[in-house]
Amino acid sequence: MTSEIENMSGSYSLQTVDKKSPPDESITVMSEKEAAIMDPGHTESQPSCSLSISKVSYTVSERVGPWWDMPSYTKKWTRQILNNVSFHVDSGEIMGILGNSGSGKTTLLDAIAGRIGNAGTLEGEVFVNGRKLRRKQFQDVFSYVLQSDNLLSYLTVEETLTFTAQLSLRGYSSDAIQKRVAAVMAELSLGHVAHSVIGGRIFPGISGGERRRVSIASQLLQDPKVILLDEPTTSLDSMTANQIVVLLAELAKRDRIVIVTIHQPRSELFRIFSKIAIMSRGELVFCGQPGEMVDFFNSCGYECPEYCNPFDIYVDLTSVDTRNSEREVATYNRMHSITSAYQNSDIYEGMLGKIQKCCQPQEKPSIPFKSRTSPTCASKLWVLLRRTMKNLSRDRMGVLMRLSQNLIYGLFVAFFVMRLNDDVDRGAVQDRIGIIYQSIAATPYTGMLNAVALFPALRAIADQESMDGLYHKWQMFLAYVIHIIPFSVISVFIFTSFLYWTVGMNPEPWRFASFSGVVLVPHFIGEMLTLALLGVVHDPNMVNSGVALLNIAGVMLGSGFLRSNKDMPRVFQWLSYLTFQKYGCELLIFTEFHSSNFTCSESSVVPGACSMISGDNIIDASYPGAETRFTMDFLLLYAFLPALVILGIISFRIRDRLIRR
Numbered sequence: 001m002t003s004e005i006e007n008m009s010g011s012y013s014l015q016t017v018d019k020k021s022p023p024d025e026s027i028t029v030m031s032e033k034e035a036a037i038m039d040p041g042h043t044e045s046q047p048s049c050s051l052s053i054s055k056v057s058y059t060v061s062e063r064v065g066p067w068w069d070m071p072s073y074t075k076k077w078t079r080q081i082l083n084n085v086s087f088h089v090d091s092g093e094i095m096g097i098l099g100n101s102g103s104g105k106t107t108l109l110d111a112i113a114g115r116i117g118n119a120g121t122l123e124g125e126v127f128v129n130g131r132k133l134r135r136k137q138f139q140d141v142f143s144y145v146l147q148s149d150n151l152l153s154y155l156t157v158e159e160t161l162t163f164t165a166q167l168s169l170r171g172y173s174s175d176a177i178q179k180r181v182a183a184v185m186a187e188l189s190l191g192h193v194a195h196s197v198i199g200g201r202i203f204p205g206i207s208g209g210e211r212r213r214v215s216i217a218s219q220l221l222q223d224p225k226v227i228l229l230d231e232p233t234t235s236l237d238s239m240t241a242n243q244i245v246v247l248l249a250e251l252a253k254r255d256r257i258v259i260v261t262i263h264q265p266r267s268e269l270f271r272i273f274s275k276i277a278i279m280s281r282g283e284l285v286f287c288g289q290p291g292e293m294v295d296f297f298n299s300c301g302y303e304c305p306e307y308c309n310p311f312d313i314y315v316d317l318t319s320v321d322t323r324n325s326e327r328e329v330a331t332y333n334r335m336h337s338i339t340s341a342y343q344n345s346d347i348y349e350g351m352l353g354k355i356q357k358c359c360q361p362q363e364k365p366s367i368p369f370k371s372r373t374s375p376t377c378a379s380k381l382w383v384l385l386r387r388t389m390k391n392l393s394r395d396r397m398g399v400l401m402r403l404s405q406n407l408i409y410g411l412f413v414a415f416f417v418m419r420l421n422d423d424v425d426r427g428a429v430q431d432r433i434g435i436i437y438q439s440i441a442a443t444p445y446t447g448m449l450n451a452v453a454l455f456p457a458l459r460a461i462a463d464q465e466s467m468d469g470l471y472h473k474w475q476m477f478l479a480y481v482i483h484i485i486p487f488s489v490i491s492v493f494i495f496t497s498f499l500y501w502t503v504g505m506n507p508e509p510w511r512f513a514s515f516s517g518v519v520l521v522p523h524f525i526g527e528m529l530t531l532a533l534l535g536v537v538h539d540p541n542m543v544n545s546g547v548a549l550l551n552i553a554g555v556m557l558g559s560g561f562l563r564s565n566k567d568m569p570r571v572f573q574w575l576s577y578l579t580f581q582k583y584g585c586e587l588l589i590f591t592e593f594h595s596s597n598f599t600c601s602e603s604s605v606v607p608g609a610c611s612m613i614s615g616d617n618i619i620d621a622s623y624p625g626a627e628t629r630f631t632m633d634f635l636l637l638y639a640f641l642p643a644l645v646i647l648g649i650i651s652f653r654i655r656d657r658l659i660r661r
């Protein structure tokens with residue numbers, strides 16, 4: 001198939017252009033392949049599936065003005081995004097939805113796919129094989145390819161599809177999954193790039209058209225009967241865009257319904273579409289076969305000039321020009337008169353008749369659900385974990401960043417402190433407290449930076465795949481959290497091993513183990529708190545600032561370094577129990593100072609400077625009872641981790657409600 005599609009440009013046949021023939025006849029170039037697709041005889045069987053959209057309307061309530069203009073901000077108006085849209089498509093057909101920007105194409109697809117949010121009021125009905133779909137059935141019937149390709153950059157095409165198949169198909173042996181993946185790759189002409197990596201912004205991979213095809217292939221794995229695609233040709237050159245549409249037409253011919261929104265199709269595609277719908281201002285201005293479209297516009301008095309692209313002409317004719325109020329009124333009236341003419345036409349009547357016939361009470365075919373046997377929660381988690389791990393382990397910069405950030409930070413501290421000594425007057429206590437402060441206060445930032453840099457891409461994939469019903473967003477969160485464990489442990493261990501022994505902290509092994517065990521937690525917390533907030537806050541920069549502020553507040557309240565705990569107002573004392581810094585600092589102070597003795601140099605001039613040369617005195621002065629709380633402090637410190645996992649799961653469950661598209 002690859003060669004067939006890629007040779008398309010070479011096999012175009014030039015048709016004679018007859019000046020008198022109507023515009024639909026005057027399409028000048030068309031490949032043999034396209035001609036075969038257009039050929040009605042090409043359909044091997046009767047349509048096995050039908051999709052009817054009946055009177056779909058969507059309204060949202062919006063504030064009239066911006067928040068800084070209070071009088072208008074307090075008022076609301078109702079905006080009609082979709083207005084009474086109805087159409088009917090049978091399997092074997094590909095329908096193109098055209099319209100200028102903002103005409104409601106994507107909203108219509110969202111409405112059909114049941115992905116419209118709760119922001120507005122959705123009315124109307126969607127029937128598949130004459131059976132009205134219930135809300136929770138939408139996801140199991142439609143496959144939806146979004147405008148942007150959300151794919152993991154470091155996986156190959158075959159790996160990408162295999163992981164998706166493992167997430168969506170249950171009870172398939174690995175052999176069967178491989179066969180399914182191979183079949184889909186063959187159907188989408190991806191065989192030649194099976195072992196190529198997807199690629200990303202900073203390193204090359206497969207081409208834009210191939211990425212589109214991988215996104216479509218991911219949807220085909222579940223063998224859907226209805227595929228919706230939002231602007232699949234956006235940002236592709238026109239040749240590749242044409243190839244994608246021809247490919248989609250081929251998919252439709254294999255007993256599927258394909259609905260695609262498209263901005264500026266080339267005129268060659270005129271006959272590729274079985275149906276063309278034109279939208280403007282949320283209304284369906286026209287919906288019918290390409291030939292009917294030309295006849296209809298001719299009958300309205302708008303002939304497509306010779307050598308012009310009918311798509312461009314008809315979309316322009318039906319668009320509302322808002323550059324000034326006169327043009328707006330004139331173009332709106334024109335659009336309205338064309339819409340009225342369509343609603344009074346036989347084409348519209350015929351379409352309504354088809355919807356009615358489909359929905360009449362009789363023996364109807366069942367709803368063609370996608371492969372509904374989804375793997376168990378544990379196996380999905382396992383697949384997500386392997387996928388995330390594989391992707392990250394190939395990201396050299398990502399791995400390097402993860403492992404080295406803490407170490408680089410340790411280098412700064414070590415370089416600054418150099419070597420600890422035991423003389424109080426030469427900073428024996430102050431330097432040690434400084435290192436403890438830095439170890440607790442700064443390690444959350446490295447965790448936070450990792451999450452902000454690496455997680456949003458995965459979050460976008462989770463948003464899409466959860467809408468496809470492959471898994472829940474929180475499962476991706478959990479897989480991500482599990483996959484950071486080895487990296488974080490190694491990274492913190494490198495940091496503590498370097499810093500601890502370089503600056504010469506207390507050399508007893510249990511103290512080093514305790515120091516490492518404590519420092520690991522803030523690093524984890526920084527990353528997990530960031531992940532949890534990324535569930536409900538979309539902008540990573542805001543999350544960045546939020547986590548940084550929370551960390552600063554936690555250090556002030558909990559560490560006891562800025563202000564001793566016993567000197568703080570009661571409310572701050574209570575709040576300090578909610579900070580991990582309280583337990584972490586107390587543990588590190590105890591670990592370093594317990595049973596230690598410090599000396600004073602003879603040059604000491606501060607009276608009483610040497611009164612606290614015992615480490616236990618230092619502990620008793622600021623953290624009384626730290627020794628008895630040692631185990632409890634550890635337990636409470638580590639309790640933050642499961643608590644954050646739970647918080648993250650809740651946050652990503654909330655995200656399920658927030659993100660609809």
Ligand SMILES: Nc1ncnc2c1ncn2[C@@H]1O[C@H](COP(=O)(O)OP(=O)(O)OP(=O)(O)O)[C@@H](O)[C@H]1O
Nearest residue numbers: 060081099100101102103104105106107108119120
């Ligand atoms: N939930 C919503 N609240 C307010 N306005 C909305 C909402 N959803 C869509 N709209 C508005 O409805 C109009 C249609 O949006 P839609 O994305 O469907 O257009 P489109 O035809 O797909 O545009 P484009 O081709 O540029 O993607 C836009 O003006 C958009 O701002």
